[in-house]
Amino acid sequence: MRPLTKPLEISKIENDVNLASAIDIMTSLNEPVGILDLSSKKTVWLHELIKYNYEMLQNKRLSHNNRINLSKFQTQLEWIYKNPSKKRKTNFIDDIRNAYVNNGILCPYCGVSPCRTLDHYYNKALLPQFAFLPENLIPCCGDCNKDKGAKKSFGAWRRIINPYYDDYQSLLQNEPLLIVIFKENPYPSVDMKFIVTANNNLPYIIKKHINFHLRTIKIEKLHQEMISNSFWRNAKQLRKYKELLDKGSITINTHRDLVDSFISINDNLTYDWEYIIRFSLYNFRTNNWIYQSNLIKLR
Template sequence: MRPINKASIAHSDVYSACSKSIRDQTTSRKLINNIPLTEKTQVDYDKLAKKSNFLTHVKTNQYGNLSNVELTKIYRNTFIKSAKTKDIISTIKTRSPHGICPICGANAAKTLDHYLPESIYTHLILLPENLIPCCGDCNKYKSSHTPKSYEQQTLNPYYDHHYNIRWLHASILPTKPIVFSFKALPPLSLEEKRIIRIEHHFKKFKLDDTLSIFASNELGTRKYELKNTKITSGADGLRKSLYESAESAAHHQINSWQTAAYEAMAMSDWFIHHGIDQEEP
């Protein structure tokens, strides 16, 4: 998970923009009349999110004078499609640096995910803080996942910045072709519930499957260069170069797949002395 800063968008501004895009005057007025309620919702959500206390949100069938059915229709037919909300959506998506999904840290963030699922917490369907830029795979893996405990909450890129400690690691399997295996290995000094939460996040989004593909492709791209480094500087020179790549990646993003992958290559004696030289199928 890559921490990102949430957009400074008022919940009320989303309702206002949607109201200007709807031709049906009754629905438009309902949106306007709900604005005082949206302001309280945004404040309450922020307070709970800062404590990772999402479980206390109440599920409702009605939000002010709008039903869940009406809110879902507004989100899908107006918020997502209207020219008047285009800038809002763009602002949220660009929260993720370089357009990379903050959940997996690999794919392009082309969709928006409701952290608390829209099908259950429909009253939060238009709340900017509940909309996280992510890739299609992470959106699909999470789906309508509803946590039943603190440990089952996936990491939230907006609020869980205190989880930005090194927990993503990798190893190399001595196979042909070379395979990377990623694991969530949080420091044992963390509280047990935080360790379990990180491990749950890793499994829920199937990060090993996604990141191993990116790491293997990276190795394929750089293998010629790395083999030449070994020829000119020896095994120790290659290891030093790999550690430097890992350090550089960590400086940019401590839990990036690049950090883990380059460190794994540097730490593997098999890779340094044999794997780098083998011809891939």
């Protein structure tokens, strides 16, 4: 759910894609065996490819109903995806992948590792007709592509967040999408215990969607070190402001101004932990223990 940075060359690659002509060519060739049988379905197939973007823009997901069933051609369509060629006008598959890989763009699912592969948002076994549709190909890291595996469904929220179609940041003004709840930890062997969860001010179904993504991609585990480090740094700073207030060195208004500007520094990224943590520590009562805690690392 990290916003996807599109390399400059992507729009040119996407503009040059001509699915109608690609389908014409591939269904007129003898390789892979059996692909010729698809030529009778060319029109419905193309219609399905064109409909994808409209349906996703409107509903954020595809409907289960009214899909053409091309499962008979799964092997052929997977072969076409795995063997991009100029002859078939499918070289855009390689070009899209390379553009993301060569520019070191970070994986939009986890936000940790660089993009290495293309993930089929709708599985190529489930819906092989979208095996090479650019809108269905999401650049991501190898781990996310592997982990995600079969966890794809038509459900409203039991699905990974789609960086092309799910924009939730616009639902919240001046608040992060995620919050972190920290637990004062009695065991010195563990640096910090915490829970990352969707911001409570989001609509119910979107919270469920975000939380499903966080769990599936194992965001807490992947970002553990960053979250922990950011916690100690920012909790300490907030305590300092509070101390100044308690000692009477600053007024309550000055304190509010200091804290407001401190928590408003924001990179506009979903995984900007500094911003998320400053916000969570200050705004969530469950995190207020930091002001009373005797933990050495907070002093």
